[in-house]
Amino acid sequence: MIFKGxxxxxxxxxxxDAIIPARYLSTSDPEVLKRHCMEDADPSFPxxxxxxxxxxxxxxFGCGSSRExxxxxxxxxxxxxxxxSSFARIFFRNSFNMGLPIFESDExxxxxxxxxxxxxxxxxxLITDLTTGERFQARPIPAFxxxxxxxxxxxxxxxxxxxx
Amino acid sequence: xxxxxAEKILxxxxxxxxxxxxxxxxxxxxxxxxxxxxxxxxxxEFRRSGAAGxxxxxxxxxxxxxxxxxxxxxxxxxxxxxxxFALEQGMKHFFDGGEAGVEHALLPEKGLVxxxxxxxxxxxxxxxxxxxxxxxxxxxxxxLAAAMLTGQAWMKVPATMKFVFNGTLRPWVGGKDLILYLIxxxxxxxxxxxxMEMEGPAxxxxxxxxxxxxxxxxxxxxxxxxxIAADAVTEAYVKPxxxxxxxxxxxxxxxxxxxxxxxxCAGIEPQVAFPHLPENARGVSEAGDVRIDQVVIGSCTNGxxxxxxxxxxxxxxxxxxxxxxCLVLPATPAVFRQASKEGLIDIFLDAGAxxxxxxxxxxxxxxxGILAKGEKxxxxxxxxxxxxxxxxxxxxxxSGPAVAAASALTGKITAPQEVME
Numbered sequence: 120m121i122f123k124g125x126x127x128x129x130x131x132x133x134x135x136d137a138i139i140p141a142r143y144l145s146t147s148d149p150e151v152l153k154r155h156c157m158e159d160a161d162p163s164f165p166x167x168x169x170x171x172x173x174x175x176x177x178x179x180f181g182c183g184s185s186r187e188x189x190x191x192x193x194x195x196x197x198x199x200x201x202x203x204s205s206f207a208r209i210f211f212r213n214s215f216n217m218g219l220p221i222f223e224s225d226e227x228x229x230x231x232x233x234x235x236x237x238x239x240x241x242x243x244x245l246i247t248d249l250t251t252g253e254r255f256q257a258r259p260i261p262a263f264x265x266x267x268x269x270x271x272x273x274x275x276x277x278x279x280x281x282x283x
Numbered sequence: 284x285x286x287x288x289a290e291k292i293l294x295x296x297x298x299x300x301x302x303x304x305x306x307x308x309x310x311x312x313x314x315x316x317x318x319x320x321x322x323x324x325x326x327x328e329f330r331r332s333g334a335a336g337x338x339x340x341x342x343x344x345x346x347x348x349x350x351x352x353x354x355x356x357x358x359x360x361x362x363x364x365x366x367x368f369a370l371e372q373g374m375k376h377f378f379d380g381g382e383a384g385v386e387h388a389l390l391p392e393k394g395l396v397x398x399x400x401x402x403x404x405x406x407x408x409x410x411x412x413x414x415x416x417x418x419x420x421x422x423x424x425x426x427l428a429a430a431m432l433t434g435q436a437w438m439k440v441p442a443t444m445k446f447v448f449n450g451t452l453r454p455w456v457g458g459k460d461l462i463l464y465l466i467x468x469x470x471x472x473x474x475x476x477x478x479m480e481m482e483g484p485a486x487x488x489x490x491x492x493x494x495x496x497x498x499x500x501x502x503x504x505x506x507x508x509x510x511i512a513a514d515a516v517t518e519a520y521v522k523p524x525x526x527x528x529x530x531x532x533x534x535x536x537x538x539x540x541x542x543x544x545x546x547x548c549a550g551i552e553p554q555v556a557f558p559h560l561p562e563n564a565r566g567v568s569e570a571g572d573v574r575i576d577q578v579v580i581g582s583c584t585n586g587x588x589x590x591x592x593x594x595x596x597x598x599x600x601x602x603x604x605x606x607x608x609c610l611v612l613p614a615t616p617a618v619f620r621q622a623s624k625e626g627l628i629d630i631f632l633d634a635g636a637x638x639x640x641x642x643x644x645x646x647x648x649x650x651x652g653i654l655a656k657g658e659k660x661x662x663x664x665x666x667x668x669x670x671x672x673x674x675x676x677x678x679x680x681x682s683g684p685a686v687a688a689a690s691a692l693t694g695k696i697t698a699p700q701e702v703m704e
Contacts (some may be wrong), residue, residue: 145357
């Protein structure tokens with residue numbers, strides 16, 4: 120699958136309170152959560168993000184809480200994938216478990232600028248900045264996690280394979 | 284090659300052999316935990332699977348502690364959804380109302396987590412149980428749903444970093460100060476994906492409550508688990524509470540560590556983490572003149588009886604500063620009762636503090652102590668991200684209960700010895 124969209128850049132250590140503040144956690148409805156996605160990092164983000172757009176961030180993206188509401192909000196907002204130098208571990212597993220594609224590339228995270236148009240090949244992990252022509256290779260995804268993505272998340276994986 | 288505690292616990296819970304850091308293995312789960320925020324998604328996913336019952340209902344624990352006592356209609360609906368499921372399934376370990384407390388204080392108290400256990404929890408501070416010699420790690424709601432369905436979870440085998448604390452603690456220094464100091468040294472992703480194993484003479488001398496505070500914040504360094512080997516102190520706590528057998532694991536002398544970092548406690552004073560990351564830790568003597576509007580003493584980090592005893596020692600016979608709100612939230616009903624018996628509640632009320640029910644409430648900006656624009660709080664909680672306790676232009680500082688209590692008296696960040704000498 121090929122994703123294409125505009126880059127929204129964020130800094131290091133973007134925490135889950137910035138992605139979806141706890142004051143909105145009295146619901147898990149994606150339609151409500153998406154209206155507050157990234158609100159405490161950039162209040163205008165929910166209004167301006169378009170389907171296919173890409174979040175690009177520095178190290179330790181998604182640190183903090185285990186709330187799955189964070190990847191749910193990002194996915195529901197129409198974001199096609201997240202590129203970061205590194206991901207906090209619970210956010211990392213949550214994304215695979217519920218089918219939000221994420222890519223680790225320090226080089227891409229450092230080079231891509233706000234507003235650049237990106238193309239991401241989910242199969243190969245090749246990230247192309249169409250604005251600058253630069254190309255980046257994301258870190259390979261372990262085989263088990265590729266299975267999770269192919270199956271459509273952890274629960275579908277279990278359903279298909281009758282076990283984790 | 285020897286093994287670490289983490290590797291031994293993983294090996295005891297998986298059919299996989301000869302696994303190495305980075306490998307993905309399937310593990311059997313002894314305890315799977317969720318709360319009123321994370322359980323609803325897990326239940327939805329579980330329901331969607333079509334299964335009638337859980338693989339091991341007696342290993343699943345739900346605690347309604349975050350937005351409780353329910354703060355609004357939406358949170359009430361969320362709690363009701365979890366409650367209805369728990370009652371329908373006849374769940375043995377469902378904690379609600381007057382039986383609920385802050386989950387990571389409650390589960391050890393109830394003897395539900397034991398040394399050698401493999402625990403997953405849809406709450407990032409599940410790593411708290413590492414202080415009992417368990418492998419405990421935070422996961423998401425979908426992981427919880429999978430564990431409810433299959434009794435299993437997937438794990439990427441982590442490497443282990445060892446942290447050795449030598450020497451003896453200075454006055455007013457506790458486990459919270461040690462872990463803030465550690466995070467200050469390695470940063471909020473200094474242990475990303477790693478197990479943090481903490482040991483040394485200073486750790487051996489620590490009460491269990493302080494060890495739980497330390498393991499609690501392993502996630503604030505990005506850690507997957509924060510393990511302290513069970514010893515006589517652990518067993519004295521665990522044994523009378525355990526309703527099943529357990530195994531104490533120790534790391535082999537030739538176990539492989541990714542790194543070993545040693546600290547001398549002689550150089551560590553009470554710590555304060557400045558906004559907006561736990562890694563912004565500094566000694567309280569270097570805090571400068573920081574006026575505060577609110578103090579919160581409680582949470583899964585520092586809401587245990589030992590924490591309240593320490594705060595009461597400082598607040599006794601004194602009054603909190605005019606214009607400052609001091610909230611004391613005992614973490615569990617048993618802690619509340621004990622505090623009441625020991626006269627601590629009177630001390631807090633006499634000092635002008637607010638004593639509230641066990642709840643995570645203000646820690647995550649849920650309810651009961653939300654900050655206005657421009658306000659500053661000093662809290663014994665574990666996170667000080669932007670907007671964590673209220674308005675995005677408010678600030679949270681983190682400390683142990685001694686600094687929090689001393690600061691409540693003066694209205695600014697204050698070293699305990701300043702008010703006690």
